[in-house]
Amino acid sequence: MRNELALPALATRKVQVGNRSIQLAEAGEGPPVLMLHGGGPGASGVSNYTRNIGALARHFRVLVPDMPGYGQSSKGIARDDPFGDLAGSMAGLLDALGIRSAHLIGNSLGGACALRLALDHPERADRLVLMGPGGVNTTRSLPTPGLNRLFDYYNGDGPSMEKLTRFIRGDLVYDGSLVSADVIAERYRSSIDPGVLAAPPLRRPKGLPKFRKLDFTRDPRLQQCSTPTLVLWGTEDKVNRPSGARALQQRMRRCDVHLFSETGHWVQWERAAQFNAVTTAFLLEHGAETRGQA
Secondary structure, three states, rough: OOOOOOOOOEEEEEEEEEOOOEEEEEEEEOOEEEEEOOOOOOOOOOHHHHOOHHHHHHOOOOEEEEOOOOOOOOOOOOOOHHHHHHHHHHHHHHHHEEOOOEEEEEOHHHHHHHHHHHHHHHEEEEEEEEEEEOOOOOOOOOOHHHHHHHOOOOOOOOOOHHHHHHHHHHHHHHHHHOOOHHHHHHHHHHHHOOOHHHHOOOOOHHHHHHHOOOOOOOHHHHHHOOOOEEEEEEEOOOOOHHHHHHHHHHHOEEEEEEEOOOOOOOOOHHHHHHHHHHHHHHHHHHOOOOOEEO
C-alpha cells in the first residue's frame, strides 16, 4: 500500500525571478498548486511539506519553492513590506514557469504571502488554503510568545540549538516529543547559513504602525476577495492566534474554516492525513476552476 505521507521523488531546479534565484521542487501532474512555507528559523519549502507533497502530487502539479530569504533561494526580504515583497516574487515565479494562475497553499508566513498575492493579483489565485496565516489580528494585543521567540531568534546572543528547540517543540507543535532531534538539527543548520545570518528574513517590526501595515483585517480588499478559501488552524497555536480564523471568515465572502483540536501551528505536519484529505477535497470540489497554463 502506498504511503501518502512519504516524500516522493522530486525534480529540483533554480528559477531566476528578477534579481533573485528561487529554489524550486516539483512533483506530480495536473492543475498547479503552489505551496508556500512558514517563516520560522531554518524553514524551507520541502521540509515544511514533507508529509503532504506525496498525497497532493497524486492529483496536482505540486510546486514547492524556498521563498526569498530561506533555504537555497536568494536571501533578503524587504523590511517595510515583507508580505508584498514575497507575494511579488511568487507571482514572478509563476510568470517564469508560464503559469497564469494556481491554487495557493500557505502556512504562517507562507499563508500571509498567499493571501497578499490573492489580494494584489486576484486573477492569479484559483483557490486558497491558509494554515495559521500571519498578519491576522496582529494589533489587537501583544505578540504571542511564539511570535516573540521567532522575532528574537537572531537577537541577543544569536541563534542556538536551545532557542530553536524551544521554538519548534514548544511553539510550533502541540506535542513536542513527536519532533525528532534530526528535524531540529537540520533546521538549525539552515538557520545559521551565512547568507541568512547577514540578512535574517523576519525581524520585529519597529513600532505599532509597522504592525498595522501587516494586519490583513485592516485591508479593505479582504471583504471584496472572492477567491474560495479554506482556513485551517490548530486550537493550540502559540504563534498566530486561532481567533484569526473567525476574523477571516467574518470578512471574506467565500471562506470555510476548520479548527483542529490538540494541534499547534503546524497543522499540515501534526494532522497530515486529515490535512491532505480536506485540502485535496477542497481543491477538487465541484471541478474547481484551474486556469493554469498561460
